Amino acid sequence: MTAAISVDNAFVRFGDTAALNGVSLEVPQGGCFGIVGESGSGKTTLMRAVLGLQKLEKGEIRIAGRVLGTDRGGLKQRASIIQPIFQDPAASLSPRCRIGMLMDEVGTVLGEAREETRGRLNGLLRRLGIDPGVVDKYPHEVSGGQARRVAIARALLMRPSIIVADEPTAGLDVSVQGDLLNLLQDLRQAENITLVVISHNLAVVRLIAEDAIVMRQGVVVEGGEAGALFSAPGEPYTQELLASWPHISVRQ
Amino acid sequence: MSVRVRNLAVDYSVSDGTAHALRDISFDIPEGEMLGLVGESGSGKSTVAFALMGLLANNATVTSGSAEIHGRTYDLTRPGATTALRGRGMAMIFQDPMLSLNPVFTVGRHLLEVLRRRHPETDRKSRLAMAEDALAKVKLGDPKRRMSQYPHELSGGMRQRVVIAMALLAEPTLLIADEPTTALDVTVESQIMRQIIGLRDRIGCAVLLITHSLGVVTSYCDRIAVLYAGERLENGTVGAVQAHPGHPYTRMLLDCEVPLERERLPLTTDNRFTVIAGDLPDPRQRPPGCIFNGRCDVSFEDCARIVPADYPVDDSRGHSARCLRLRSPL
Numbered sequence: 001m002t003a004a005i006s007v008d009n010a011f012v013r014f015g016d017t018a019a020l021n022g023v024s025l026e027v028p029q030g031g032c033f034g035i036v037g038e039s040g041s042g043k044t045t046l047m048r049a050v051l052g053l054q055k056l057e058k059g060e061i062r063i064a065g066r067v068l069g070t071d072r073g074g075l076k077q078r079a080s081i082i083q084p085i086f087q088d089p090a091a092s093l094s095p096r097c098r099i100g101m102l103m104d105e106v107g108t109v110l111g112e113a114r115e116e117t118r119g120r121l122n123g124l125l126r127r128l129g130i131d132p133g134v135v136d137k138y139p140h141e142v143s144g145g146q147a148r149r150v151a152i153a154r155a156l157l158m159r160p161s162i163i164v165a166d167e168p169t170a171g172l173d174v175s176v177q178g179d180l181l182n183l184l185q186d187l188r189q190a191e192n193i194t195l196v197v198i199s200h201n202l203a204v205v206r207l208i209a210e211d212a213i214v215m216r217q218g219v220v221v222e223g224g225e226a227g228a229l230f231s232a233p234g235e236p237y238t239q240e241l242l243a244s245w246p247h248i249s250v251r252q
Numbered sequence: 253m254s255v256r257v258r259n260l261a262v263d264y265s266v267s268d269g270t271a272h273a274l275r276d277i278s279f280d281i282p283e284g285e286m287l288g289l290v291g292e293s294g295s296g297k298s299t300v301a302f303a304l305m306g307l308l309a310n311n312a313t314v315t316s317g318s319a320e321i322h323g324r325t326y327d328l329t330r331p332g333a334t335t336a337l338r339g340r341g342m343a344m345i346f347q348d349p350m351l352s353l354n355p356v357f358t359v360g361r362h363l364l365e366v367l368r369r370r371h372p373e374t375d376r377k378s379r380l381a382m383a384e385d386a387l388a389k390v391k392l393g394d395p396k397r398r399m400s401q402y403p404h405e406l407s408g409g410m411r412q413r414v415v416i417a418m419a420l421l422a423e424p425t426l427l428i429a430d431e432p433t434t435a436l437d438v439t440v441e442s443q444i445m446r447q448i449i450g451l452r453d454r455i456g457c458a459v460l461l462i463t464h465s466l467g468v469v470t471s472y473c474d475r476i477a478v479l480y481a482g483e484r485l486e487n488g489t490v491g492a493v494q495a496h497p498g499h500p501y502t503r504m505l506l507d508c509e510v511p512l513e514r515e516r517l518p519l520t521t522d523n524r525f526t527v528i529a530g531d532l533p534d535p536r537q538r539p540p541g542c543i544f545n546g547r548c549d550v551s552f553e554d555c556a557r558i559v560p561a562d563y564p565v566d567d568s569r570g571h572s573a574r575c576l577r578l579r580s581p582l
Binding site: 038039144173174175176177178179181182185188189200201202203204206207208209210226227230231240241242243244245246247248 | 292293408437438439440441442464465466467468470471472494504505506508509510511512514515516520523524525526527528
């Protein structure tokens with residue numbers, strides 16, 4: 001089976017800093033893949049490169065087996081396969097547009113009638129537990145957790161086969177965070193979507209991802225089956241990350 | 253000397269009424285200990301810090317409350333009650349270190365300013381030595397060079413260290429840290445928390461750590477106070493509360509935390525995250541009875557009528573919770 005995303009020896013440099021310094025990875029289809037790392041590890045640059053928002057200096061990225069361009073046509077093609085959920089939902093919701101208008105744009109891209117888009121949207125919003133009346137609101141009128149759900153709805157509306165979520169739960173309260181992650185897992189199963197989760201939350205990645213990689217300074221430090229990676233880390237950096245994690249011991 | 257806060261209540265006047273952000277909050281922090289004040293967004297935890305520091309917004313009123321710091325009692329309902337304590341008796345570390353650092357001042361100037369206020373009797377040379385020493389104590393490499401650097405030249409973790417060095421020099425009785433590590437990476441977080449503990453042990457101050465992370469509280473704090481919708485629902489040592497949470501809300505919060513040891517099971521449906529269903533009650537209109545009643549999984553009829561008091565949990569000293577189920581049968 002072709003990998004959902006395959007990155008081969010990717011290089012990106014910003015001035016003197018190598019944001020991606022020879023990154024290679026394979027994200028298998030249909031599963032959940034975790035990317036763990038701290039600020040400056042290059043995980044967001046990697047996401048941007050996969051989305052076609054960042055040109056590679058060297059290397060190659062294949063989405064569902066194909067190399068896609070970063071020109072208008074390439075981006076459009078990419079958008080129908082792979083959709084992002086950005087860390088800051090505001091990044092995908094224009095502050096000056098009502099939420100409904102943003103959603104209609106998806107219909108325009110897909111060449112779909114407005115009624116049809118709205119119909120699918122209502123179904124999605126219901127599943128995400130949001131009142132469909134949200135379409136008449138502006139992004140600033142909804143809470144942080146709701147804004148993320150709206151961003152998820154917008155991503156799903158494109159009917160992608162891959163979703164890349166950058167810190168999907170950063171800044172949310174634990175109970176809201178759990179709710180959102182449960183939802184992402186359900187959707188991924190129901191729609192057979194490949195989910196890539198970029199997160200600094202090791203416990204979350206361990207619980208939802210089948211495979212994961214640890215990044216540091218633009219390099220993949222270690223990777224493999226998530227359970228094994230976290231229970232028996234091979235690299236000192238992975239061990240340090242795990243040791244720094246504020247611990248809640250399991251209660252009897 | 254321990255820090256005591258009694259019956260703190262704060263109202264915010266909002267466009268459509270009055271939001272009661274805090275109601276009857278009391279807690280003690282023994283000298284040399286760290287109290288973790290936890291709560292979700294909107295629980296009022298930052299309002300506690302701002303009320304103590306006298307930094308509340310203009311639309312806020314402290315309707316009741318007093319604080320005993322260094323043996324003196326301050327009436328928090330008086331505007332500017334604790335102004336004299338700022339930078340001497342009390343210091344604060346904010347989530348964003350740039351809130352405490354002036355972008356056009358060097359690191360050295362920040363530190364010297366604290367010392368001018370705290371130790372007016374010293375001369376410039378000894379102040380410089382003290383400032384460099386403080387930077388070394390918070391493990392900021394090359395203190396001499398750092399002194400002449402500006403905040404923008406430092407990383408987030410380094411800036412937070414500078415703020416901690418400022419607190420160290422202020423030698424406060426009470427240090428308030430409001431989400432000091434939320435914006436930082438985990439490895440930096442553990443370093444910064446160790447620095448805060450080092451500061452506490454060095455000057456023996458009481459620390460009020462405000463956070464939404466139970467992981468941080470259980471890893472680093474001595475005591476915990478759980479805040480929900482402006483009320484303190486539970487209070488006790490971290491060990492006691494973690495072993496036997498007295499309030500259903502505390503138990504649910506602890507269950508929401510994902511332990512790092514938790515392994516993924518083959519079936520996705522087995523890898524569910526625990527959530528607390530429902531929403532916070534309207535802060536303008538407190539529902540009758542227990543404040544958590546609407547979201548509680550073990551509530552009974554009385555919960556909708558009777559406002560619970562602080563009941564002891566497990567007879568362990570200083571561990572109490574506001575849950576009617578703990579009421580001892582008379």
